[in-house]
């Protein structure tokens with residue numbers, strides 16, 4: 106087993122915290138790991154990445170070679186494109202769709218998402234919305250670790266242990282917020298994939314999973330939605346335009 | 361024995377602590393900063409290691425040399441360009457030699473992630489005739505610190521450990537050992553060796569050249585210089601380059617490999633290797649030091665040497681596993697996507713609300729009465745003001761160079777001569793050119809951006825900020841009427857522009873101190 110992950114985002118978005126959680130889980134599991142990060146000038150709002158590798162065998166390079174990246178985890182959608190030429194043909198992308206706009210020529214969102222959704226092994230989550238639901242917009246990084254956690258080689262508890270460790274210093278409340286962010290990300294990511302695996306298009310799956318009450322999301326509800334909406338855009342529109350909150354177990358009401 | 365997650369930098373720091381250092385000396389500089397910070401953090405608890413930032417790398421080097429003189433072990437930390445600043449003390453310390461063990465950890469920045477150049481410090485080790493380790497991973501970074509200190513005491517010489525950014529800023533699990541106790545105070549009595557009068561220096565220099573065969577033999581026998589003879593195609597790697605090679609090799613490959621991580625270059629091992637192979641690829645993350653040495657001036661008879669000088673690898677920039685793959689002639693791996701089209705660049709920028717933004721907005725406006733004015737600048741966050749939207753500064757060369765260059769431009773008749781420099785850079789290298797300018801009353805305007813910290817490298821302590829800075833500026837003998845203090849805030853914009861214009865109109869040296877704390881430093 107060898108897992109090569111590129112963590113992508115913008116300086117200040119907490120990429121290194123993501124790395125901390127995964128590094129420590131890898132250390133606990135007795136894996137070898139290497140994790141290269143960016144310090145210095147680029148941290149001032151520039152594009153930053155971290156190459157994270159773990160394996161039960163030997164690892165040599167700190168940098169992941171092109172074509173060997175198994176997973177891109179991005180806290181920001183544009184940043185995926187900076188590294189997707191590292192992804193192996195069957196590699197995965199787990200990305201936030203919440204843009205971080207600090208440049209004048211940030212691409213227009215619809216086109217960006219359409220381009221990203223051409224990759225088949227994709228998980229898209231609205232980290233901004235989920236982090237807010239968790240109680241703090243700054244917890245977007247933990248949302249995305251949660252969403253990616255299904256693609257890692259650790260149990261939920263093995264990862265959460267280090268979410269706790271990371272925020273312990275800042276008090277119980279912050280720990281709770283970040284745990285919540287993690288599990289909202291995990292549920293939403295799994296739900297999204299459930300929809301796509303059931304045959305829904307990536308963009309529709311994103312729209313639906315962004316509309317539903319995040320607290321209610323669970324992967325088991327995905328098939329009921331696929332069945333209820335049955336590929337019918339009008340039905341999806343009805344859900345999206347429904348006033349007020351829609352719970353994940355309410356698929357039948359829109360069938 | 362325990363296993364810890366450490367950056368390459370931290371592994372060096374912990375290795376030094378466990379080797380029994382009594383002091384760590386440094387000036388912040390990417391990618392070396394985390395070495396000092398790690399030791400500082402660890403030392404805080406027990407308070408048994410001296411850890412206080414130095415004003416610059418030369419000062420750091422000399423303080424360490426003093427500690428070594430007193431018999432204790434000292435670690436010196438800097439980035440590659442910092443060694444230029446420390447070079448005077450560094451070169452001469454090879455002649456004086458050491459008493460307590462002294463190790464210089466210098467972090468080079470191939471690819472210039474956060475630097476003005478990518479000079480290769482191995483040349484400095486060669487130049488000074490001292491041993492140098494170039495660890496290939498975090499574990500070796502930790503391990504060589506013990507060896508480096510032992511070697512330093514055995515040879516009574518400073519020893520260099522060379523890192524590169526990739527290793528400095530990459531984490532891995534590191535097995536650690538027991539701590540060795542610190543040395544006792546045991547000041548050197550060898551007065552002559554420390555007093556480099558020509559008559560003594562000649563003796564010391566002869567001694568240094570006399571022991572070179574010992575250094576060479578150590579490198580020949582070193583476990584860090586590994587020779588693996590197989591097929592007729594050879595790859596010679598230095599430091600971390602070995603990782604990029606192995607990443608691309610199958611288990612049953614047929615390459616002969618020589619991996620070098622201790623210098624001077626072990627000539628005998630290299631000869632053996634070269635004689636065995638027909639063709640030879642040299643991989644090093646830095647300058648083609650090894651490549652040029654192996655090839656020599658007239659090339660190598662019998663074997664073909666390839667590398668950065670022959671186009672198989674780019675002449676400049678950081679080495680990567682992909683570049684090595686190409687140089688080995690292996691096919692590209694398939695990927696899920698091409699690097700197609702233009703992706704919007706996201707360059708670094710000043711933080712929102714940064715005081716520098718207000719200072720430069722005022723300066724831009726104050727200068728708009730001149731035709732295409734250029735501002736000499738320095739090294740720090742404020743160098744980012746060179747980029748849009750501010751585009752307020754037009755040079756960045758060396759620590760403190762803004763003032764000297766502006767003075768030189770003024771000597772030539774350039775008007776307005778303006779230098780912009782941060783408070784910490786001022787203490788590092790700005791005070792002496794400032795003194796020089798004031799003594800000649802050069803028509804020069806110095807804008808000191810006093811944000812109370814070393815912002816770029818992560819808000820370390822600044823040596824000359826606030827009242828200390830004011831006193832230093834006064835102490836240069838400058839007319840006190842032409843020391844102006846402003847607070848760079850949007851609401852003070854008009855006043856600040858006015859003050860700048862007044863000082864620009866003055867014919868002589870003037871200083872404007874723009875004082876407001878870095879917002880990142882306040883957050884801490």
Ligand code: SF4
Nearest residue numbers: 711714741815878879
């Ligand atoms: S770290 Fe401080 S000095 Fe640097 S850009 Fe941010 S606010 Fe400005």
